[in-house]
Amino acid sequence: MALWGGRFSESPADAVFALSRSIQFDWVLAPYDLRSSMAHLTILEKAGLISSGDSQLIRKALHELRAEVLGGTFLPKAEDEDVHSALERGLTEKLGSLGGSLRAGRSRNDQVATDLRLFTIDNLLQIGRSLVELQMALLAKAKEYSDAPAPGFTHLQHAQPVIFGHELAKHAHALQRDSSRIQSWFERSRVSPLGAGALAGSSLALDPLASAADLGFTSASANSIDAVSDRDFLVEALFILALIGSHLSRMGEEWCLWASTEFGWAKLDDAFATGSSIMPQKKNPDIAELARGKAGRLIGNLTSVLAMLKGLPFAYNRDLQEDKEPLFDSLSTLNLILPALTGMVETTVFDRNKMAKSAPTGFSLATEIADYLVRSGTPFARAHEIAGECVHTCERRGIELHELSDSELAQIDSALKPDVRLVLTVDGALSSRTTFGGTAPSSVTSQINSLLLEISSTQDWFTSESNRFSGMMGA
Numbered sequence: 001m002a003l004w005g006g007r008f009s010e011s012p013a014d015a016v017f018a019l020s021r022s023i024q025f026d027w028v029l030a031p032y033d034l035r036s037s038m039a040h041l042t043i044l045e046k047a048g049l050i051s052s053g054d055s056q057l058i059r060k061a062l063h064e065l066r067a068e069v070l071g072g073t074f075l076p077k078a079e080d081e082d083v084h085s086a087l088e089r090g091l092t093e094k095l096g097s098l099g100g101s102l103r104a105g106r107s108r109n110d111q112v113a114t115d116l117r118l119f120t121i122d123n124l125l126q127i128g129r130s131l132v133e134l135q136m137a138l139l140a141k142a143k144e145y146s147d148a149p150a151p152g153f154t155h156l157q158h159a160q161p162v163i164f165g166h167e168l169a170k171h172a173h174a175l176q177r178d179s180s181r182i183q184s185w186f187e188r189s190r191v192s193p194l195g196a197g198a199l200a201g202s203s204l205a206l207d208p209l210a211s212a213a214d215l216g217f218t219s220a221s222a223n224s225i226d227a228v229s230d231r232d233f234l235v236e237a238l239f240i241l242a243l244i245g246s247h248l249s250r251m252g253e254e255w256c257l258w259a260s261t262e263f264g265w266a267k268l269d270d271a272f273a274t275g276s277s278i279m280p281q282k283k284n285p286d287i288a289e290l291a292r293g294k295a296g297r298l299i300g301n302l303t304s305v306l307a308m309l310k311g312l313p314f315a316y317n318r319d320l321q322e323d324k325e326p327l328f329d330s331l332s333t334l335n336l337i338l339p340a341l342t343g344m345v346e347t348t349v350f351d352r353n354k355m356a357k358s359a360p361t362g363f364s365l366a367t368e369i370a371d372y373l374v375r376s377g378t379p380f381a382r383a384h385e386i387a388g389e390c391v392h393t394c395e396r397r398g399i400e401l402h403e404l405s406d407s408e409l410a411q412i413d414s415a416l417k418p419d420v421r422l423v424l425t426v427d428g429a430l431s432s433r434t435t436f437g438g439t440a441p442s443s444v445t446s447q448i449n450s451l452l453l454e455i456s457s458t459q460d461w462f463t464s465e466s467n468r469f470s471g472m473m474g475a
């Protein structure tokens with residue numbers, strides 16, 4: 001059913017209708033559209049534009065329609081242009097011409113902007129909850145390996161030994177910033193466009209602030225032209241989702257490396273790996289690869305909406321219809337990846353021995369020699385040089401740093417006493433890294449514990465905001 005047509009003598013050509021319809025993707029907005037219609041109805045009744053008798057009939061029909069939509073018994077038809085037209089058809093089927101009364105003072109322009117905000121708020125709160133699950137899985141693993149030494153890398157070369165739990169926990173820290181981005185986004189985005197109409201507000205006695213409050217927003221748009229044009233909330237949401245995707249891709253890359261034969265650190269659970277159709281021995285880290293690969297489409301979705309908005313005149317232009325599929329795709333992509341990655345993290349077993357054996361190799365303890373010299377008064381630049389000479393000698397002789405003889409040490413520099421060997425152990429190196437955020441086992445444990453506290457308060461926030469949102473939606 002078209003919501004327009006009075007001034008046209010012909011219906012749109014098939015090709016035009018096919019191009020312009022959005023029902024094939026915007027139907028997911030139906031519950032939000034119905035809820036904002038209820039808010040609009042309240043305002044029309046308050047303004048005396050709909051009698052209380054009619055208002056009761058319409059509200060009852062909206063509730064029925066919502067149950068039918070959620071139950072899948074009311075479905076869009078091929079001839080419906082978009083979610084708004086389909087739902088008005090549903091209402092008119094129940095109420096006759098009374099079903100069209102809600103259009104007073106409202107346009108699809110403020111309507112779609114309102115629906116999208118509600119949809120995005122609902123969905124980002126859900127994403128936040130899935131992030132918490134993944135963080136919990138990462139920190140449980142980090143705890144399990146909070147005493148396990150492993151080589152730490154820069155440039156993918158052995159750099160300094162670290163605690164493996166420290167490596168795992170870092171991903172939960174990155175995701176915590178994403179959670180807090182969702183929280184600040186939420187505060188900024190709770191602004192209602194409803195009441196802006198097509199672009200200019202309304203001559204009817206509507207009350208945008210009251211409908212905003214009814215829908216759980218903290219305020220209404222202060223400029224009606226901006227209200228129907230603004231997609232900042234959506235772009236910011238896409239950015240947050242893309243950044244989450246980028247964080248997950250870095251995690252995915254590590255899992256791929258760790259599960260490789262060369263590393264041999266990670267053993268994936270059979271339920272979280274896949275095989276090859278030709279090579280019977282293969283067990284592939286496909287979940288990690290997909291997490292890495294899907295970051296591409298999340299970034300693409302963000303840039304596609306930014307490009308669509310660039311230079312777009314204000315108020316509504318049909319270009320804006322292109323804001324939806326990228327958002328829906330980013331959300332469904334993350335809703336697929338997040339639980340799969342959580343399961344993968346929970347079930348991966350790491351080889352402590354292999355990681356510990358590899359921790360001191362590649363001269364990863366050379367910094368300890370430099371720090372040792374600094375403690376006895378050598379300026380760091382000189383200490384660095386001396387430690388470099390130790391590495392050079394070892395490389396020439398094919399030995400490790402702790403295998404240098406007393407005389408070889410003294411020959412390199414007189415400040416290198418035999419007791420330098422005491423710092424040339426992985427355990428010594430690790431337990432000395434007690435600075436805030438450092439890799440000493442005691443520091444790692446306290447970092448994990450304080451992040452767990454932070455996550456649990458974030459989790460409470462997500463739960464209470466989600467409950468509040470569902471309460472508003474169910475009203």
Ligand code: ARG
Pocket residue numbers: 022026082108109112316318320321
């Ligand atoms: N389906 C449209 C969209 O998604 C709804 C708004 C249409 N407004 C208009 N003036 N044609 O953006």
